[in-house]
Amino acid sequence: MLRLPPYQYHRPTSLDAAVALMAEHGDDAMYVAGGTDVVPNMKHRLFEPGHLIALKSIDELKGIEEVPSSNVKEGVLRISAAETLTAVASHPRVRDLFPALADAAAHVAGPQLRNSGTIGGNVCLDTRCTYYNQTHFWREALGFCLKKDGDVCHVTRTGKKCVAAHSADTPPVLITLGAEAVLVGPNGRRAMPVADFFVADGIVNTRRSRDEILTEIRIPLASAACRQAYVKLRQRKSIDFPLLTVAVAADVDGSGLVRSIQGVVTGLGSRPRTLTKWNDVAEGRALDGELIDELAKGAHKQCHPLENIIVDPEWRRAMVPVFVKRALEQVTQE
Ligand SMILES: Cc1cc2nc3c(=O)[nH]c(=O)nc-3n(C[C@H](O)[C@H](O)[C@H](O)COP(=O)(O)OP(=O)(O)OC[C@H]3O[C@@H](n4cnc5c(N)ncnc54)[C@H](O)[C@@H]3O)c2cc1C
Numbered sequence: 001m002l003r004l005p006p007y008q009y010h011r012p013t014s015l016d017a018a019v020a021l022m023a024e025h026g027d028d029a030m031y032v033a034g035g036t037d038v039v040p041n042m043k044h045r046l047f048e049p050g051h052l053i054a055l056k057s058i059d060e061l062k063g064i065e066e067v068p069s070s071n072v073k074e075g076v077l078r079i080s081a082a083e084t085l086t087a088v089a090s091h092p093r094v095r096d097l098f099p100a101l102a103d104a105a106a107h108v109a110g111p112q113l114r115n116s117g118t119i120g121g122n123v124c125l126d127t128r129c130t131y132y133n134q135t136h137f138w139r140e141a142l143g144f145c146l147k148k149d150g151d152v153c154h155v156t157r158t159g160k161k162c163v164a165a166h167s168a169d170t171p172p173v174l175i176t177l178g179a180e181a182v183l184v185g186p187n188g189r190r191a192m193p194v195a196d197f198f199v200a201d202g203i204v205n206t207r208r209s210r211d212e213i214l215t216e217i218r219i220p221l222a223s224a225a226c227r228q229a230y231v232k233l234r235q236r237k238s239i240d241f242p243l244l245t246v247a248v249a250a251d252v253d254g255s256g257l258v259r260s261i262q263g264v265v266t267g268l269g270s271r272p273r274t275l276t277k278w279n280d281v282a283e284g285r286a287l288d289g290e291l292i293d294e295l296a297k298g299a300h301k302q303c304h305p306l307e308n309i310i311v312d313p314e315w316r317r318a319m320v321p322v323f324v325k326r327a328l329e330q331v332t333q334e
Pocket residue numbers: 030031032033034035036037038039040055081082085107108109110113116117118119120121122123124125126167168169170212213214215239240241242
């Protein structure tokens with residue numbers, strides 16, 4: 001049986017207290033929300049914090065509501081970071097306004113994990129790799145790797161870069177909806193588009209500094225006018241992390257012509273990838289079979305999965321156009 005290492009558990013009830021605890025314990029502390037990723041990773045000795053700072057008792061991190069915004073005219077849907085994935089997937093306003101997000105949240109792991117796992121933890125989820133998400137014993141036998149305790153990457157076979165895969169379901173959808181992430185830390189509050197939150201570095205793949213708390217996600221209500229879709233490739237129909245996900249949002253006018261369209265894939269590289277040139281190809285055209293084929297072929301050219309997940313990268317690449325097509329066909333059926 002894998003056991004947890006010893007640690008001290010803190011349960012602050014305000015954001016200020018949580019940030020102060022992090023300042024007190026520094027590199028020996030980590031935030032934890034639902035713990036559905038932190039706990040298994042601690043058992044594998046991937047994270048070894050002496051202090052866990054729990055976020056779920058902080059009221060400022062609760063609630064899903066429509067609120068006015070100083071920079072978005074129509075207002076935003078505010079989803080607080082400690083809301084569970086079950087709450088996001090079943091919330092009536094999320095389902096009405098942003099069905100692709102409800103769908104993505106409902107596809108994370110299985111029901112028990114969604115009851116505990118949060119949207120904040122999903123957005124801040126660690127990257128995953130065949131050579132990393134293993135026990136200490138397993139990793140030690142291979143000489144560890146660049147991301148943790150070692151100095152070489154077993155995927156790229158160099159000591160330069162970690163290419164572990166971004167493996168969270170909700171961020172691609174949030175990107176297509178133009179959502180913003182709000183962070184609070186010792187230097188105050190800042191906000192950035194979810195599209196800019198991620199970086200292409202498998203070791204730490206976000207711009208959040210380790211002492212910052214993601215407090216909420218803000219989705220422009222205007223994005224609700226877009227037709228949305230989300231599809232996921234995984235080994236089984238439940239529990240499994242994505243091998244590939246595709247999120248699409250399309251703004252289509254009254255005569256069925258595309259005003260703008262965005263597609264984001266993940267499960268391949270270290271951050272979600274926005275498929276390029278979609279607007280150049282699609283603007284002003286009907287979203288018909290011909291256009292769908294063009295966009296799907298373009299996606300295939302742009303995506304080159306690596307051996308960071310156990311499933312054959314060539315097969316995953318072959319699945320890219322198949323799943324892009326499925327997402328686009330879903331959008332046309334709305
Ligand atoms: C068997 C299994 C299957 C899974 N399948 C999937 C899947 O299909 N898709 C998927 O996306 N995920 C999957 N997961 C991972 C996980 O359950 C979800 O991603 C979940 O949303 C994580 O949320 P959490 O609140 O439990 O995060 P935690 O485990 O508490 O935290 C995850 C990370 O985020 C940080 N963090 C959490 N909240 C905040 C915050 N508000 N501010 C700053 N940092 C924060 C933590 O420090 C930690 O680094 C799976 C997990 C398991 C065990």
